[in-house]
Amino acid sequence: MFAEAIEDILRDQCTPAVVRAIEAGGSPAPLWEAIAGAGFLDLLLGEEEGGAGLPLPELYTVVSHFGRYAVPLPVVQSIAARALVAREAQLPDGSITLAPALRREPDGALRCPLVPYGAIAQYVLAADDGDLLLLRCESAQRNGTGILHSQLATLMWRDDRGAERIAGDSSALAPFAAALHAALLAGAMSKVFEMTLQYCNERSQFGKTLGKFQAVQHQLSVMAELVAATGIAAEASFQTTDRTPRLLSAAMAKARASEAAISVANTAHALHGAIGITEEYDLQLFTRRLHEWRVAHGSESYWNRVVGEQVLAEHGTLAEFVRG
Amino acid sequence: MSQLLSSFRYAALPAAAEAFRVDVREFLRTAYTPASPQQRARSWMGFDAAFSKKLAQRGWVGVTLPKAYGGAELDAFCRFVLVEELLAAGAPVGAHWIADRQSGPLINKFGTDAQRKFYLPKICAAEVFFCIGMSEPNAGSDLASVGTRATRVDDGWRLNGRKLWTTGAQHCRYMIALVRSSGEAGDRQKGLSQFVVDLALPGVAVRAITDLAGDAHFNEVFFDDVRLADEALIGNEGDGWMQVNAELAFERSGPERIYSSIVLLEHWIEVLRRGPHANAHVETIGRFATHLATLRNMSIAVTARLVRGESPLVEAALVKDIGTEFEQSIPAVIEAAIAADPQAAVDPDLLATVIYLCQVAPIFSLRGGTREILRGMIARGLGLR
Numbered sequence: 001m002f003a004e005a006i007e008d009i010l011r012d013q014c015t016p017a018v019v020r021a022i023e024a025g026g027s028p029a030p031l032w033e034a035i036a037g038a039g040f041l042d043l044l045l046g047e048e049e050g051g052a053g054l055p056l057p058e059l060y061t062v063v064s065h066f067g068r069y070a071v072p073l074p075v076v077q078s079i080a081a082r083a084l085v086a087r088e089a090q091l092p093d094g095s096i097t098l099a100p101a102l103r104r105e106p107d108g109a110l111r112c113p114l115v116p117y118g119a120i121a122q123y124v125l126a127a128d129d130g131d132l133l134l135l136r137c138e139s140a141q142r143n144g145t146g147i148l149h150s151q152l153a154t155l156m157w158r159d160d161r162g163a164e165r166i167a168g169d170s171s172a173l174a175p176f177a178a179a180l181h182a183a184l185l186a187g188a189m190s191k192v193f194e195m196t197l198q199y200c201n202e203r204s205q206f207g208k209t210l211g212k213f214q215a216v217q218h219q220l221s222v223m224a225e226l227v228a229a230t231g232i233a234a235e236a237s238f239q240t241t242d243r244t245p246r247l248l249s250a251a252m253a254k255a256r257a258s259e260a261a262i263s264v265a266n267t268a269h270a271l272h273g274a275i276g277i278t279e280e281y282d283l284q285l286f287t288r289r290l291h292e293w294r295v296a297h298g299s300e301s302y303w304n305r306v307v308g309e310q311v312l313a314e315h316g317t318l319a320e321f322v323r324g
Numbered sequence: 325m326s327q328l329l330s331s332f333r334y335a336a337l338p339a340a341a342e343a344f345r346v347d348v349r350e351f352l353r354t355a356y357t358p359a360s361p362q363q364r365a366r367s368w369m370g371f372d373a374a375f376s377k378k379l380a381q382r383g384w385v386g387v388t389l390p391k392a393y394g395g396a397e398l399d400a401f402c403r404f405v406l407v408e409e410l411l412a413a414g415a416p417v418g419a420h421w422i423a424d425r426q427s428g429p430l431i432n433k434f435g436t437d438a439q440r441k442f443y444l445p446k447i448c449a450a451e452v453f454f455c456i457g458m459s460e461p462n463a464g465s466d467l468a469s470v471g472t473r474a475t476r477v478d479d480g481w482r483l484n485g486r487k488l489w490t491t492g493a494q495h496c497r498y499m500i501a502l503v504r505s506s507g508e509a510g511d512r513q514k515g516l517s518q519f520v521v522d523l524a525l526p527g528v529a530v531r532a533i534t535d536l537a538g539d540a541h542f543n544e545v546f547f548d549d550v551r552l553a554d555e556a557l558i559g560n561e562g563d564g565w566m567q568v569n570a571e572l573a574f575e576r577s578g579p580e581r582i583y584s585s586i587v588l589l590e591h592w593i594e595v596l597r598r599g600p601h602a603n604a605h606v607e608t609i610g611r612f613a614t615h616l617a618t619l620r621n622m623s624i625a626v627t628a629r630l631v632r633g634e635s636p637l638v639e640a641a642l643v644k645d646i647g648t649e650f651e652q653s654i655p656a657v658i659e660a661a662i663a664a665d666p667q668a669a670v671d672p673d674l675l676a677t678v679i680y681l682c683q684v685a686p687i688f689s690l691r692g693g694t695r696e697i698l699r700g701m702i703a704r705g706l707g708l709r
Contacts, residue, residue, distance in 0.1 A: 057334075098671075190329065195705060197326070217703035224702055225646040228332040233618040234626060235334040252614040259611075301607060308610025312602050317411035317590050319583075322617040 001053060001300035002043060003185060010069040016282045021151040022072040028120060032095060035075055044083040051082075056245065058184055060238040064231070067187025067293075070285045072151060074098075074117035076184065080176045081125045083243050085132060086167035094122030098177045100297045102126035102133065110135070116181075116296045118153030119144055127170035131181070148279075152292055155203045159177055172243075177248035177297040178194075182234035182253035185293050186288045189227045189257075189264045196223065196268045202277055203273075216271060223267050226260040226271075231315040248310060249324065255303035257292040265290040328498075328705045334621060335628040336567050341401040346407045346604075350595055354413055362676040364414025364587040368580055369541050370497055372416035373450070374394075380450035385420045386428045393432070393444035398665065400630040402622070404579060411583040412590075418492060418541070423447045426574045427454035427500050430518075433566050434559035441518070443498075456575075457487040457501030457521065458568070466696050468512045468565065472547060481505070481557070483521065485549040493530050493543035499523055502564050516564035519556045526550070537683050544695060570635050575692050577626045577640035582619040584653035584688055588677045592658050595604040595671045605661060615650050619643070638705035639654040641698040648688040648695075653669075654682035 004158035013034045022028045035041075043061065045051025054062075063076045068108055080098040099112040113134070115124055117162070119142060126133045139162050140155040197220060200211035210216045237253035245253075263285040269276045276283045294300075296299045355378045358364060379385050389395025389401050393487045410417050428447045431439055446452040465468040472485025487493075487501060496518075507515030523530060527550035532540040559567050588614060596602040596609070622643045629636040658678045662670050689695045703709050 039523060060334075126505050128488050193329070194326070197708075200708070211708040212702075216698070217708050218696070218699040220704035220706060220708065221642075221645070221699035224326070224329060224706060225642055228642060229618050229622060229646060232334055232621045233331065233614075236621050239334060239336065249617075252617050253608075255611065255614045256618050270421075283700055289654070300611070304607045304610030304614055306610065307613050308606035308608070310598055311593065311613050314605065317412065318593055318616065319408070319586060319590070322613055322620060324617075 001227055002040075002052065002058065003065060005100050006035070006040060006062050007037070007065050009038060010065055010071065014069045014071050016223065016285060018072075019285055020149075020185050021070050022120070023151065026074050028095075029182045030247075031071075032073055032075075035073075036078075036093070040075065041078050042082060043079050049087060052237050056240055056242070057235075060235045063180055063183035064187035064190070064234070066287070067184035068191045070188065070191075070289055072117075072120070074121045074182050077117065077121075077125075077177070080180055080244070084125065084168050084172055085163075085174060086169075089168060091166075092123060094100050095120070096123040096134070097121035098173060098180075098297075099124050099126035099135075099271055100177065101176075108159045110160050110163065112155045114145070114152055115155055116292065116293070117151050118142060118155050119151045124155060125166075125173065126321065127173045128163075132168040132170045132171055132173070133160075134166050143193040147288075150288065150292065152296075169244065172245075174297060176244045178303060179234070179237040179245035179250040180253035181293045181296050182230070182237055182250070182257040183256040184236040184247045185261055185290065186227075186231045188289050188293070189260065191228055192221055192264055192268045192283065192284050192286045192290065193220075193227045195286075199272055203221040210271065219267050219271060223264055226264050230257045230260045230264075248307065251303040251306040255307065258303070261290040261294040328638055328642070328702070331629065331636065332622055332625050337401050337405065337624060341399075341405045344398070344402045345409060348406055351379075351384075352409060352413050352415065352598040355379075355382070356413060358414065360414075360676075361414075361587055361591045361673045362680050363416075364402075365585075365677050365681055366416070366418075366539070367414055367584065367587065368421050368455050369410055369491070369539065370414075370416030371418040371492060371541070373419045373453070373495070375416050376453070377419075377422040378416070378536040379420065380448060383448075383452045385424050386444065386448035387424065389428050389432055389444055389448060393440055394448035395428075395444065400627045401624075404581045404627045408579045408583070408620075411580060412586055412626045419495065420447070420450050420451050422456055422492065422496075423452070423454040423608045425578065426456070426571045427498070429574055430500060430567065430571050431520075431558060431621060433570065434518075434558045436555075439520075439555065439558065451679045452497040453492065453495060455490050455493045455496040455499045455543075457490060457499040457503075459489045460486060461488050465694050467502070467568070468516070469509060470504060470516065471509065472501065474503045474517065474552065474641065475507045476505075477551070480554050481519065481552040483519070483527075483547045483552055485547050487545045487547075488542075489533075490543045490545050491541050493523065493545050494532050494540070497523060499545065501570050504562050505564070510692050511670055512567040515562055516568075517561050518567050519552055520558055521550065521552065521556065523548070525552075537680055537686070565596050570638055571632070573635045573640050576644040576698075577619070577623065577630065577636065580624055581692075582616065582650060584624060584648075584651040585681055585685070586616075588658060588674075589654050590592075591671075591674055591677060592661070595674055601665075601668065604664070608657060608661070612654065619647050619650055623647070638701055639702040641693065642705075644692065645695055645702070646697040647691075651684045651688045655685050
């Protein structure tokens, strides 16, 4: 129900033109209002807390839609932030993104490197040695990456005076961010796959459509396998009655999705030919995100280590381990 | 989203199936003494009639078949759990494997009541074993070009031709063979039928073929004027292609398409836990765990469709293609890992197991349909063909 409602809003209000405009510095307010105003930020809060009481497993489809529409705002992070902080804690109304890391420099400065949506978010929530810190992006020095249209930015504050300590579960931040990005990747990959399939059905060379060539068919088949694997791995990380995703399933989801992202992006571009590399064609909106989200909060190189350390630390079999 | 991809939604195994797992593990603890890793790595290529009998006595051969015919009448989720536990243990399940997985369900679905009454109780008791007669010398991937022919005679059929790469034929009483029963080679999928062939009949000759690891599970099976009774025909004459496809959905969807290298992987992890080199392989181990967990969820998603009575042929092909790639990557990666340092000692069981699997791993993506065939099926499922 919520997933369909959000998709209706995104189909109308988050067109590629809107995505491009916001990425180019246009006002995000109308899109933010359309989503936040409809009450979507409080999806996970209980009804007694004024929320929708959405069980975590149902959040998966909602998040994947944000990937499918390349939403250029940290909406899913803002939804997650409300579940990460303690019930009595108050969060501001503005957009909140999640920090992959927070470093305290010797001179007292704070630094959050490569924050997804760091270029546009109003606040960032970070785990700081067992606590949650809410920082205002307005007071930060925002350093973009120089990547065209990217919303990734490193944020720096001279000191922690403006940082607000918030009660909540700081250890749940990284797993939640990992699960969110796995679901975003799943959504973006399904879109990239559809665009590629459609292109191969329309574009003709040698007197027939690309999709009639066996070599092309097999590439699309492998792409379908990777999109299916990513989707189910991401969805699995939302399967808990807890308030936030669990570490291991989130680690597996992010690792599987990140590994698939590179291959899906590359095959999509290979089959689209030169048109896919252009700014004006929509494919770049999604493949750029596949790379950014692969990196966000740790790639497969990081998350597979998290899983592997756990496997080696235990005594049971791997077959038992993967059943959870 | 494409219909095919939307099939892959997360499904949990139901509580009843997980409760069943406890029984299966208890059975394995008491009824099965683990062999060496290199033996266990043979898994469903391992033939042990005595083990199959024990399993049958426990009621777990023909697990999905109706109780009326001696089956356990459990659903596909329970079969998934049973198979998963048997494979993870490296139990020698080859003897009853084909009958349990596909011949029994095929006879149950397409056979007459008399055929069900005759064959199914024997399958469930592990009294008779089955093999699959699909490939031929000139019909490998191009299965529709089978040339073995059943010719109508007064009181039944006369069978001539030969089958190849028939796993376990030398130990099996019956083969379900796909043969041409009418028309010509040019009719392709039309005019094919499935017959149960009693391999003890006059005119049948079975020749074992030794593989590169020294095992003989493959066979060549010759039919020279073999007389088949009318009752040997399974289903309708001419429906063979449709029936064989229904059978392949069972054949391709199971956990055996992701667990073929699990014994090796478990042994490697054990060795790493004991030794000083684990740290170098943490990411690799994590990656295998991540992939295995994901493939397992994909396989359960396909199983959920079987439980709903559907025939998820394309979904099964998709899981098999990506699953066998994973199975093949395990020995390839471990072979490199054990020799990452020429000074370090190598566990002898690990060496024997990894070399065995590296040698036979190419078969993972040949048996039950090659990569090229499977990817073609996926492409058809995507509307490209």
